[in-house]
Amino acid sequence: MLMNQVETLMVNNPIRRALQRWYETPLLIRLGGRTPGGRVAEIGCGSGYGTKLILDQFGAAHVDAVDLDPAMIRRARQRLVRYAGRVRLAVGDATDLRAAFDAEDGAY
Numbered sequence: 001m002l003m004n005q006v007e008t009l010m011v012n013n014p015i016r017r018a019l020q021r022w023y024e025t026p027l028l029i030r031l032g033g034r035t036p037g038g039r040v041a042e043i044g045c046g047s048g049y050g051t052k053l054i055l056d057q058f059g060a061a062h063v064d065a066v067d068l069d070p071a072m073i074r075r076a077r078q079r080l081v082r083y084a085g086r087v088r089l090a091v092g093d094a095t096d097l098r099a100a101f102d103a104e105d106g107a108y
């Protein structure tokens with residue numbers, strides 16, 4: 001489901017980013033460990049901040065990330081430009097990841 005404007009604002013703001021970086025990430029690493037060298041699927045990647053954390057903090061080698069909202073994927077592409085070769089981004093629905101990535105001709 002696409003987010004409305006209020007939801008988008010609540011998700012994409014510096015306070016949430018700080019929580020993701022300094023609270024959620026260490027907590028998840030404590031609970032489940034890092035993923036060094038792993039290939040990770042991120043469903044609902046939004047503007048790609050979490051994708052960046054998966055690469056930088058969890059140590060994944062590669063992330064396949066999908067989001068329903070083309071505007072979010074555009075933002076993610078900009079954010080993740082320096083990770084070219086390690087990230088594949090696609091617009092699509094979590095219920096059909098194959099279709100999302102098959103349709104993605106601008107994947108990097």
Ligand SMILES: C[S@@+](CC[C@H](N)C(=O)[O-])C[C@H]1O[C@@H](n2cnc3c(N)ncnc32)[C@H](O)[C@@H]1O
Pocket residue numbers: 001002003011043044045046047048049050066067068069072092093094095
């Ligand atoms: C709460 S936001 C989280 C975004 C990002 N993971 C973050 O932490 O900033 C949820 C995201 O999931 C996406 N989404 C919702 N339903 C989806 C679906 N069925 N398939 C793919 N993405 C979906 C929305 O477009 C939105 O960007």
